[in-house]
Amino acid sequence: xxxxxxxxxxxxxxxxxxxxxxxxxxxxxxxxxxxxxxxxxxxxxxxxxxxxxxxxxxxxxxxxxxxxxxxxxxxxxxxxxxxxxxxxxxxxxxxxxxxxxxxxxxxxxxxxxxxxxxxxxxxxxxxxxxxxxxxxxxxxxxxxxxxxxxxxxxxxxxxxxxxxxxxxxxxxxxxxxxxxxxxxx
Numbered sequence: 001x002x003x004x005x006x007x008x009x010x011x012x013x014x015x016x017x018x019x020x021x022x023x024x025x026x027x028x029x030x031x032x033x034x035x036x037x038x039x040x041x042x043x044x045x046x047x048x049x050x051x052x053x054x055x056x057x058x059x060x061x062x063x064x065x066x067x068x069x070x071x072x073x074x075x076x077x078x079x080x081x082x083x084x085x086x087x088x089x090x091x092x093x094x095x096x097x098x099x100x101x102x103x104x105x106x107x108x109x110x111x112x113x114x115x116x117x118x119x120x121x122x123x124x125x126x127x128x129x130x131x132x133x134x135x136x137x138x139x140x141x142x143x144x145x146x147x148x149x150x151x152x153x154x155x156x157x158x159x160x161x162x163x164x165x166x167x168x169x170x171x172x173x174x175x176x177x178x179x180x181x182x183x184x185x
Contacts, residue, residue: 001028021083021134021163022068028132029087033064036126039119040064050092050152061094061152062119069158079169084162087138090146091123091155120155127159135163 001024006016009027016024026045033043041060046067049059059065070086093116120143129137138159146154 001031005031018167020167021085021165022071024132024134025085025087025161025163026066026068029066029089029127029130029138032126032130033123037064037119037122046088046090050090050148050154059092061092063090063092064123065090065092073165076164079166081165081168082162083165084160085135086141087159087161089123089127089157089159091120091157093119093153093155095151095153116153120157123157127157135161137161 001016003013006013011027019027030043033040040062042063044059044063044065046065049063049065052058067088067090068085069088070084072084073081074083075081124140127138128140131137138161141158141160143158144156146156148154
């Protein structure tokens with residue numbers, strides 16, 4: 001995240017430095033998707049938005065909902081931890097907008113199907129091996145689709161990375177002007 005991007009989000013560099021890898025990864029992935037895929041109308045943290053009744057969806061389509069379904073940690077020294085972070089993207093597409101009618105009859109529109117699939121390919125191209133200074137590159141671990149009865153097609157993409165988490169580490173203040181004198185015998 002650049003200083004300019006942090007300023008746009010009203011986040012100081014000091015606040016950024018105190019964030020854990022999950023918060024940073026959320027912000028970086030959100031920015032990466034915004035920059036790479038302007039066709040995504042809604043990018044947000046997953047909070048069950050697609051499970052709300054269809055007439056009151058709180059999102060616009062296509063959407064990308066970001067979640068962290070699994071974070072495994074291993075202790076290191078002084079409270080530091082190594083984390084394996086799984087990041088899940090639910091890409092939601094409204095199928096009702098895509099009905100193709102010719103001569104008053106519904107017909108199959110192969111072009112719309114390709115557009116949906118190309119969005120998933122574009123998301124993968126944007127995130128596969130996306131690297132930050134606090135984590136290893138993201139790597140896709142899988143992709144699934146969700147069966148739904150509400151006219152929303154959902155592709156669920158799963159990525160993983162490793163990151164150091166020092167948010168719980170012991171902090172040591174450096175005293176300026178203090179010098180150690182070593183006596184040689």
